Amino acid sequence: MKTVLRSLLLAFILCLVFSGMAYAGKGKAHKTENIIFVMTDGLRWQEVFFGAEESLLTKEHGVAIPELSQAAFWRNSPEARREALMPFLWKVMAQEGQVFGNQAKGSIAQVSNGLNFSYPGYSETFCGIADPRVDSNKKIPNPNLNVLEWLNGMRRYRNHVAVFGAWELFPYILNRQRSGLFINAGYEPISQVKLTPTYQVLNRLKDETTRLWHGEPLDSLTFETSLEYFKNEKPRVFFLSLGETDEWGHEGRYDKYLETARMADNCVKILWETAQSMRRYRNKTTLIFSTDHGRGNAPEGWKSHGEEMPNSENICMAFMGPDTPALGERNQTERVTASQIAATLAAFLGEDYRTAVPKAGEPIRDVLPQN
Numbered sequence: 001m002k003t004v005l006r007s008l009l010l011a012f013i014l015c016l017v018f019s020g021m022a023y024a025g026k027g028k029a030h031k032t033e034n035i036i037f038v039m040t041d042g043l044r045w046q047e048v049f050f051g052a053e054e055s056l057l058t059k060e061h062g063v064a065i066p067e068l069s070q071a072a073f074w075r076n077s078p079e080a081r082r083e084a085l086m087p088f089l090w091k092v093m094a095q096e097g098q099v100f101g102n103q104a105k106g107s108i109a110q111v112s113n114g115l116n117f118s119y120p121g122y123s124e125t126f127c128g129i130a131d132p133r134v135d136s137n138k139k140i141p142n143p144n145l146n147v148l149e150w151l152n153g154m155r156r157y158r159n160h161v162a163v164f165g166a167w168e169l170f171p172y173i174l175n176r177q178r179s180g181l182f183i184n185a186g187y188e189p190i191s192q193v194k195l196t197p198t199y200q201v202l203n204r205l206k207d208e209t210t211r212l213w214h215g216e217p218l219d220s221l222t223f224e225t226s227l228e229y230f231k232n233e234k235p236r237v238f239f240l241s242l243g244e245t246d247e248w249g250h251e252g253r254y255d256k257y258l259e260t261a262r263m264a265d266n267c268v269k270i271l272w273e274t275a276q277s278m279r280r281y282r283n284k285t286t287l288i289f290s291t292d293h294g295r296g297n298a299p300e301g302w303k304s305h306g307e308e309m310p311n312s313e314n315i316c317m318a319f320m321g322p323d324t325p326a327l328g329e330r331n332q333t334e335r336v337t338a339s340q341i342a343a344t345l346a347a348f349l350g351e352d353y354r355t356a357v358p359k360a361g362e363p364i365r366d367v368l369p370q371n
């Protein structure tokens with residue numbers, strides 16, 4: 001009897017060893033255990049790669065005090081200008097990671113939905129497909145599966161996925177009702193967690209601060225709420241979406257558009273530095289930065305975007321983490337699209353999103369482990 005038991009046990013162990021080997025052989029070795037993904041709405045690739053545009057730093061483009069904005073953002077070279085605008089992206093992510101989308105260097109990053117506005121842009125990013133049924137910014141629950149929902153459905157990620165959106169549409173874009181994802185969006189007070197004093201103040205400020213836009217509060221309120229959550233709950237997959245860059249663009253305020261782009265960059269920096277100070281995240285976390293659509297050209301197109309607005313399909317994407325080769329600002333690459341982000345995000349974690357959504361854009365190989 002003992003021998004039977006022993007051989008059964010041996011067979012069982014061998015099974016484990018071989019299935020482990022098969023698994024290791026299939027997936028490439030990766031170090032990423034957590035994802036931090038930040039998007040800021042409607043950020044133009046022109047500013048990301050060339051910094052502030054001289055012809056727009058004027059009163060005609062809503063710049064209240066041109067001398068001040070010029071002092072903050074104007075420099076003689078495009079490299080110095082973009083560093084003044086997004087210091088973390090250029091001094092850290094572009095050094096240690098990869099940045100796609102500089103068309104002047106033959107790197108094209110785009111949304112592929114053809115509509116070039118927010119709901120379709122976020123939907124493409126998270127679902128991995130550009131679904132023609134998703135064609136408005138209305139509060140309609142998204143019929144498509146998204147990668148955050150898919151991860152949250154697995155036991156190892158369940159309740160470790162968190163979404164903070166300045167824009168109130170995220171519960172629809174990511175179909176909160178169906179997905180059951182943790183989402184805090186718009187002016188909603190955070191409530192599903194133990195309310196620390198910080199949360200309590202932030203919830204009050206969301207209520208007490210002047211509402212400039214009915215669909216989203218100021219980014220600082222969403223960001224600080226998300227940061228408190230990040231530190232307390234330590235999610236494995238963390239997504240933050242900021243909205244002011246788009247709002248100020250529509251308002252024709254080039255000064256505020258630049259200031260909020262710089263603030264968005266600073267939010268990414270704070271999140272990253274916070275993560276690196278925590279054992280759970282240090283050297284085990286991949287950072288992704290992108291936008292949901294671009295905007296048109298100067299002199300007037302920069303304020304807007306959409307199907308009819310040339311250039312507003314162009315975006316930027318940046319990746320940094322323990323698995324991403326430090327190739328810096330990319331040049332002469334294959335075109336990359338927002339539809340590839342979902343499978344790329346999953347692949348960093350060693351998961352294959354295309355087993356669930358075969359039509360999703362394929363992972364961006366260059367940012368993933370190369371062995």
Ligand SMILES: [Zn+2]
Nearest residue numbers: 042246250305
């Ligand atoms: Zn917009």
